[in-house]
Amino acid sequence: MAQYYPGTSQVAQNRRNFSDPDYELEKLREISDEGVVKILGHRAPGEEYKSVHPPLDEMDEPEDYIREIVTPIDGAKAGDRVRYIQFVDSMYFAPAQPFLRSRSYLNRFRGVDAGTLSGRQIVEARERDLERISKELLETEYFDPARTGIRGKSVHGHSLRLDENGVMFDMLRRQLYNKETGKVEAVKDQIGKVLDEPVVLGEPLDEETLKAKTTIYRVDGEAYKDDKDAVEILHRIHVARSEGGFCPE
Amino acid sequence: MDIQIFPHRILSADTTELVLNKIEALDDVHRTVINGPRLPPEDLDLPPQYREKRTINVQGKEIDLKVQTGRIFVEISQESTIDEVKNICQDAFPFGFEINIGKFMRTQKTVTDHMKYGDEKIPDEYIGMTDQSAKLSDRLTILKKDGN
Numbered sequence: 001m002a003q004y005y006p007g008t009s010q011v012a013q014n015r016r017n018f019s020d021p022d023y024e025l026e027k028l029r030e031i032s033d034e035g036v037v038k039i040l041g042h043r044a045p046g047e048e049y050k051s052v053h054p055p056l057d058e059m060d061e062p063e064d065y066i067r068e069i070v071t072p073i074d075g076a077k078a079g080d081r082v083r084y085i086q087f088v089d090s091m092y093f094a095p096a097q098p099f100l101r102s103r104s105y106l107n108r109f110r111g112v113d114a115g116t117l118s119g120r121q122i123v124e125a126r127e128r129d130l131e132r133i134s135k136e137l138l139e140t141e142y143f144d145p146a147r148t149g150i151r152g153k154s155v156h157g158h159s160l161r162l163d164e165n166g167v168m169f170d171m172l173r174r175q176l177y178n179k180e181t182g183k184v185e186a187v188k189d190q191i192g193k194v195l196d197e198p199v200v201l202g203e204p205l206d207e208e209t210l211k212a213k214t215t216i217y218r219v220d221g222e223a224y225k226d227d228k229d230a231v232e233i234l235h236r237i238h239v240a241r242s243e244g245g246f247c248p249e
Numbered sequence: 250m251d252i253q254i255f256p257h258r259i260l261s262a263d264t265t266e267l268v269l270n271k272i273e274a275l276d277d278v279h280r281t282v283i284n285g286p287r288l289p290p291e292d293l294d295l296p297p298q299y300r301e302k303r304t305i306n307v308q309g310k311e312i313d314l315k316v317q318t319g320r321i322f323v324e325i326s327q328e329s330t331i332d333e334v335k336n337i338c339q340d341a342f343p344f345g346f347e348i349n350i351g352k353f354m355r356t357q358k359t360v361t362d363h364m365k366y367g368d369e370k371i372p373d374e375y376i377g378m379t380d381q382s383a384k385l386s387d388r389l390t391i392l393k394k395d396g397n
Contacts, residue, residue, distance in 0.1 A: 180298045
């Protein structure tokens with residue numbers, strides 16, 4: 001049995017759930033395919049996919065065992081461009097966080113390239129696969145309209161105080177809280193281009209749900225030091241790394 | 250003596266208005282400064298359901314809100330006022346807050362102030378109310394207590 005993450009806390013269990021490809025994540029909201037395409041901003045809804053090479057069937061590929069073993073993903077088969085989606089997760093109990101995202105993406109999706117930074121996480125894939133993956137990421141537990149930002153650029157804000165309504169700071173103000181409906185709406189695409197029509201992302205999750213779903217250890221939630229099991233494994237890794245030596249002579 | 254109120258969330262215009270009105274109603278409060286990230290002027294172009302920037306009414310005076318409130322500095326003279334402020338904050342900030350005692354507003358002219366105002370006589374209360382690059386008239390609102 002695969003061992004994804006140590007620990008006995010709820011946070012550790014949530015981390016295991018995300019990392020386990022057999023675990024079905026809860027679907028929390030409905031976002032249309034068109035909405036996803038609009039937020040990504042890589043092509044207009046309904047527009048053909050641009051390609052960077054002819055479909056694989058029409059190409060003369062060199063003889064190669066690996067090419068025979070690995071089934072290409074749809075986007076690669078069609079020759080799509082590689083595009084991206086980037087998320088920013090607030091430190092205030094966002095459901096996911098960058099390292100966990102990368103870990104779980106690589107377990108759950110094929111043909112993706114995940115890049116992790118302290119406050120943001122980018123994933124690249126062929127365009128049609130990216131759209132499928134993005135839809136899943138936006139509709140399931142990975143995403144909370146208030147605490148998670150879809151930001152291709154100007155990502156600053158993950159460690160700042162939240163607004164009173166729970167929305168994370170965004171200098172480009174892409175996701176705005178609608179006071180009349182109580183829902184968060186994307187009024188700009190991920191790089192800040194204004195959309196003709198806002199895309200409704202749904203109601204922000206309440207504080208209790210977020211605390212139950214989060215994968216972030218915090219002293220005002222579940223503290224890392226209280227998760228003895230996780231700390232013990234961390235110590236073991238630390239000792240093994242130190243004793244193994246970085247550059248033994 | 251100054252106190253700094255540090256709410257654990259950035260305040261909306263409604264809460265700012267409510268809290269400022271209650272704080273300004275206290276007799277012992279001399280000066281109040283609100284500080285935080287600036288609200289962009291384009292905010293007014295947004296549809297009303299998204300808008301944050303508006304004019305608030307504090308003790309009968311209209312004030313153009315230029316920032317989202319992240320901190321409130323209050324100058325007081327008695328320690329007992331802190332408890333009153335704490336009570337106001339407990340009602341208004343369900344998400345938590347901190348109150349720190351210290352000195353948060355300047356009381357002496359700096360070199361920049363001398364360069365900006367020259368030898369002009371400006372009242373002591375105006376010193377330290379804005380940053381050097383701002384115009385006093387843009388940022389300062391004078392509330393007269395007891396109708397004087």
